[in-house]
Amino acid sequence: MGNHHENAEAIYASLSLSLYCAAIEWFLYGINLVLFFFCIYTLRRSRARALPHRCGLTLAVSFIFLFCTLHWILQLVSAGKLVAVRLAEAKHGDTHTHLAKNAEWNRINITMGVFYVTSIIIADGIFVFRCYEIWGRRKRVVVVPITTAVASAALGYASVIICGLRSLAQFLFINWIFPLAVVFSMLTNTMLMALTAGRIWWIARGAAMIMGPTVDRQYRTVVAMILESGALYVTPALLYLILYAAERASTQIIFATLAQIVGIAPTIIVVRVGLGSSITSPRDVEESVMDIRAPNSDASVDDKV
Numbered sequence: 306m307g308n309h310h311e312n313a314e315a316i317y318a319s320l321s322l323s324l325y326c327a328a329i330e331w332f333l334y335g336i337n338l339v340l341f342f343f344c345i346y347t348l349r350r351s352r353a354r355a356l357p358h359r360c361g362l363t364l365a366v367s368f369i370f371l372f373c374t375l376h377w378i379l380q381l382v383s384a385g386k387l388v389a390v391r392l393a394e395a396k397h398g399d400t401h402t403h404l405a406k407n408a409e410w411n412r413i414n415i416t417m418g419v420f421y422v423t424s425i426i427i428a429d430g431i432f433v434f435r436c437y438e439i440w441g442r443r444k445r446v447v448v449v450p451i452t453t454a455v456a457s458a459a460l461g462y463a464s465v466i467i468c469g470l471r472s473l474a475q476f477l478f479i480n481w482i483f484p485l486a487v488v489f490s491m492l493t494n495t496m497l498m499a500l501t502a503g504r505i506w507w508i509a510r511g512a513a514m515i516m517g518p519t520v521d522r523q524y525r526t527v528v529a530m531i532l533e534s535g536a537l538y539v540t541p542a543l544l545y546l547i548l549y550a551a552e553r554a555s556t557q558i559i560f561a562t563l564a565q566i567v568g569i570a571p572t573i574i575v576v577r578v579g580l581g582s583s584i585t586s587p588r589d590v591e592e593s594v595m596d597i598r599a600p601n602s603d604a605s606v607d608d609k610v
Contacts, residue, residue, distance in 0.1 A: 319387065322558070323384045323557075326560075327380050330561040333561075336569060337370065337568050337569050341366065344366055347575075362578070365430065365575075368427055376565075377565070380417070383413045386409055419462070422458060422461035424568060426458045436501045446500060453492045453493040457489035461483065464482040484545075484546055487542050487563075494539050498531060502528045508524075541559055545563060
């Protein structure tokens with residue numbers, strides 16, 4: 306009787322956790338959906354049509370959104386399959402049905418892992434490209450971030466492959482490989498965030514020495530936007546690692562969050578670029594400085610007259 310009660314509690318806790326994961330991902334997917342369509346609308350505006358690599362950015366964001374959508378759908382399917390698995394577990398005599406349903410649930414989790422890792426690769430590609438452009442296309446600047454991004458992708462896919470080979474049902478707790486992939490992904494995002502924000506700050510600092518505090522204030526805002534976008538992914542990733550180290554089941558909820566954040570963060574960057582409120586190259590800084598300088602120059606001439 307005691308074992309039956311404990312099993313019932315374990316099943317209830319497992320189902321509750323799965324439903325929480327589905328709920329949080331559905332909520333974040335709603336945000337991602339609105340943001341994606343606003344991004345596409347922004348990139349199709351006349352002002353954004355002159356944006357370099359506009360088509361490439363549109364394709365990248367679209368593919369990330371596609372994988373986030375598939376992950377979102379499978380999250381609900383996974384919750385439904387888990388109910389079937391737990392019900393089969395409750396029927397102790399039906400071992401064959403239990404194993405079959407467990408295998409189906411495992412395959413869904415593996416597929417979700419593939420979608421997540423692929424989304425990470427595309428998102429990292431957007432961040433690397435932006436950093437590369439802002440640094441004047443200096444290849445040596447992005448060598449280390451590219452290396453860590455490749456390491457993150459390789460470890461992510463390796464964890465998925467191992468999960469499939471071993472037929473393990475719990476994708477998030479298979480071994481140390483997946484958390485290590487998250488570590489490298491965090492390192493990639495942190496480095497790119499620091500390199501991009503640092504470069505803009507340095508260029509704007511030089512311009513501010515000539516033009517005054519107006520330029521400095523403008524680009525402090527841009528730097529803040531970059532740091533916020535980077536923190537949007539790094540913060541939940543760090544929380545995931547902490548909970549994983551503590552062996553908490555709530556790790557799955559954070560993973561469901563990351564599955565949509567990986568699409569939201571780069572989409573925000575692309576939207577800001579399309580709106581002209583972000584920086585994509587040193588030329589953007591020069592043009593902004595000229596825009597600020599022009600009215601100031603006219604004012605000085607009027608004063609002299």
